[in-house]
Every structure is written in C-alpha cells, then in structure tokens.
Amino acid sequence: xxxxxxxxxxxxxDSGIGxxxxxxxxxxxxxxxxxxxxxxxxxxxxxxEVRELGRNAVTKKLxxxxxxxxxxxxxxxxxxxxxxxxxxxxxxxxxNGPFLEMPLEDWRHTMSADLDGAFVCIQRAARRMVAxxxxxxxxxxxxxxxxxxxxxxxxxxxxxHGLGGLLKTLAIELGxxxxxxxxxxxGEIATPMTGQTDQDPHEVSRPGVPLxxxxxxxxxxxxxxxxASPASSYVTGASWPVDGGMLQMGPQAGSHIESDTWRxxxxx
Numbered sequence: 001x002x003x004x005x006x007x008x009x010x011x012x013x014d015s016g017i018g019x020x021x022x023x024x025x026x027x028x029x030x031x032x033x034x035x036x037x038x039x040x041x042x043x044x045x046x047x048x049e050v051r052e053l054g055r056n057a058v059t060k061k062l063x064x065x066x067x068x069x070x071x072x073x074x075x076x077x078x079x080x081x082x083x084x085x086x087x088x089x090x091x092x093x094x095x096n097g098p099f100l101e102m103p104l105e106d107w108r109h110t111m112s113a114d115l116d117g118a119f120v121c122i123q124r125a126a127r128r129m130v131a132x133x134x135x136x137x138x139x140x141x142x143x144x145x146x147x148x149x150x151x152x153x154x155x156x157x158x159x160x161h162g163l164g165g166l167l168k169t170l171a172i173e174l175g176x177x178x179x180x181x182x183x184x185x186x187g188e189i190a191t192p193m194t195g196q197t198d199q200d201p202h203e204v205s206r207p208g209v210p211l212x213x214x215x216x217x218x219x220x221x222x223x224x225x226x227x228a229s230p231a232s233s234y235v236t237g238a239s240w241p242v243d244g245g246m247l248q249m250g251p252q253a254g255s256h257i258e259s260d261t262w263r264x265x266x267x268x
Contacts, residue, residue: 003135005085009033012091014042016191020221026050033077035062064117071124086228087125090141098265099154107155114159135178137228140167142183152265171237180236187243189215210245
C-alpha cells in the first residue's frame with residue numbers, strides 16, 4: 001500500500017505544539033484541519049500560516065470534555081477537508097494538584113480532556129481511515145509523564161499513561177489496515193502551557209536537562225511530521241520522547257537533589 005497523505009487534522013492547533021505541527025504538515029504538502037477550544041483568533045492565525053504555504057486550512061471549535069460533540073467535530077472537519085489521512089491528537093489540559101487534596105471533579109475534568117475525549121476523537125478518525133482503505137497515521141501528543149510521574153500531577157500522569165497505552169493497542173489492532181499509531185512525548189517545551197509564550201528556549205537555562213534548555217515547539221512538530229510521513233511506514237506502537245534527554249536523568253536527579261522542596265506540589 002502506497003501512503004500519500006493529503007489531509008490532516010491537528011487538535012489544539014491554536015498555539016504551541018499544535019500550531020507548529022499544523023505548519024509542519026502544511027510544508028509537507030497537506031491540507032490541515034485546525035481545532036481550538038477557547039482561542040479562535042489563535043486558530044485563525046494558524047490557518048493563515050497554513051494558507052500562506054499554499055495549502056487549504058479549515059477551523060473548528062473542539063472541546064474534548066464534550067464527549068457527545070467532539071467526535072462530530074472531527075467528522076465535520078474531515079468532510080470539509082475532503083478526507084483524512086493523518087490525525088494528531090494534541091488537545092488537552094494540564095490541570096492538577098496534590099493527590100490527597102484533589103476533588104473528584106478536577107480528576108474527571110483532566111481525564112475527560114486528556115483521555116476520554118482523545119478516545120472519542122481518535123476512534124472517529126480511525127473509522128474514517130479504515131473505511132477509506134488508504135492507510136493512515138494516528139499520532140498522540142502525550143508527555144514525558146507518559147513514562148515517568150511528577151509530584152502534583154496524579155490526574156495528568158494517569159491520563160497520559162492511559163493515552164500511551166491506547167495508542168499502543170491501536171498499533172496492534174489497526175496495523176492490518178495500514179494505519180500506524182504512535183505517541184510523541186514532549187518534555188518541557190516553550191509554549192503558553194508552560195508559561196513561556198514567545199520565549200526563545202535557547203536563552204533559558206535548564207541544568208537538569210542534558211541539552212541544557214527547554215525545547216522549541218517546532219522541534220516536537222518535526223518528529224510528528226516524520227511520523228505522519230511515508231518515511232515512517234514501519235514505525236508503530238512507539239513513544240518518541242522529545243525532551244532534551246530529560247528522561248535519562250533519573251539517577252542523577254535522585255543523587256543531586258539537595259532538599260525536600262520537590263515533595264511540595266505547590267512548588268512544582
């Protein structure tokens with residue numbers, strides 16, 4: 001089967017990793033569906049950048065906590081684009097707090113946004129790919145916390161672990177249809193979510209990261225673009241950390257932390 005992606009949807013593409021990914025896929029020759037939750041203006045800016053590259057862009061509001069509507073939004077975008085070859089599940093939230101103090105409502109909100117909604121949207125996308133019979137690419141943006149936990153991030157860690165597991169399961173179930181399923185697991189990336197909007201990560205020092213700095217959203221998008229391309233045809237069921245080496249620092253962090261302040265979720 002020859003895979004030639006023409007149409008992609010990137011959720012949460014109004015800024016940060018999502019915007020960088022939409023632009024990267026447009027550079028690779030794809031028309032792109034852009035979703036937004038609260039920043040319609042940001043989504044339109046992403047669409048403008050895609051169109052400046054000569055590709056079509058369509059936008060739609062998507063709330064992954066609205067499980068009855070988010071799948072319909074994916075279907076509507078695919079219809080407007082004219083097809084769906086690549087689906088990038090990027091939308092989500094980072095809300096969290098100490099486990100002992102976390103209200104069930106907060107837990108459910110994070111799980112709905114990061115895992116339940118992802119299930120609904122990815123399922124709709126996969127059904128379309130299977131029906132079309134042309135193969136496809138499913139890519140989920142998880143986090144380094146898909147692999148290692150963080151104090152104060154019980155709900156986020158659980159949701160990202162779950163999303164990673166879902167994507168691995170899809171790899172073995174959808175492979176017969178020529179559809180690959182992979183995760184990209186960013187570390188600290190200079191985006192609005194980390195409070196670093198428009199900040200040059202090369203000017204920020206992170207001694208605990210082997211590369212010494214946060215990442216740029218375009219560095220994550222480059223890996224996603226590879227996984228969305230024909231060149232990744234034999235890659236599935238994998239999780240690709242894009243973290244400057246952060247995940248390799250376990251023993252070093254364990255031996256070099258000099259106080260108990262890390263135990264306080266409010267100081268994370």
